[in-house]
Amino acid sequence: MDRNDFWVFGYGSLMWNPGFEVEESRPARLHGFRRALCVRSWVHRGTPDQPGLVLGLDRGGSCWGMAFRVAPERRNAVLDYLRERELVTHVYKERTLPVTLLDGVRAPALAYVIDRAHHQYAGALSVEEAAVTVSTARGKSGPNTEYVANTLAHLREMGIRDHWLEEVGRTVERLTCGG
Incomplete structure (x- = not known):
């Protein structure tokens, strides 16, 4: 592996919709962070009065996702795109x-992690708290239910298990279907 390679780590929609051209993609694991519904959404999946939740990388555990290698000549354009998106x-x-x-x-990869001091950070929620929201x-x-189901x-299509998020999904189904 060339130490000048530019890798991007995706853990949510970036995995199946990177939005940029990649040279190669590989399953990868990030240690020290976990995929979590920890970002309050006031526009796309909620409102200021009833915020929804979207994914972020929060401290603790580990997370399977996709690593994308970007051609050196596309590095700056991809950085600009990701900064505008994320x-x-x-x-x-x-x-x-x-x-x-x-x-x-092992490879260094660009990743976007939650800023725990930001006012949109929802904290470490239980399965039940996340599912109710x-x-x-x-x-x-x-x-917001569509976001989680999608x-x-x-993740299932990619062969990636996320037990916590799967449990949130099952609890959402129980809450919305009365099951």
């Missing part, structure tokens, strides 16, 4: 973190 409200911090690719090779929130991009469907 740093709209600055709820995320841009960090370069070591990821472990599926073959065991998700089951009632709706924003301009649709119901995320889980894509």
Whole structure:
């Protein structure tokens, strides 16, 4: 692996919709952070009166996602694109973190982690707390339940398990279907 390679780590919609051209993509694990519904959404999946929840990388645990290698000549354009996409409200911090690719090779990758001091940070929620919020929130991009269901469907398609998020999904179904 070339130490000048530029990798981007995706843990949510970036995994199935990176929005930029990649040279290669590989499953990768990020240690020290977990995928969590920890970002309050006041526009796309909720409102100021009834915020929804979207994904962020929060401290603790580990997270399987996708690492994308970007051609050197596209690095600056991809950085510009990602900053426009991910740093709209600055709820995320841009960090370069070591990821472990599926073959065991470690590589530095650009990742966006939650800023715990930001007013949109929802904290470490229980399954029940997250599910109650998700089951009632709706924003301009649709119901928060659709966001969670879509995320889980894509994770399943990619062969990635996220037990906490799966439990949130099951609890949302129980709350919304009365099951």
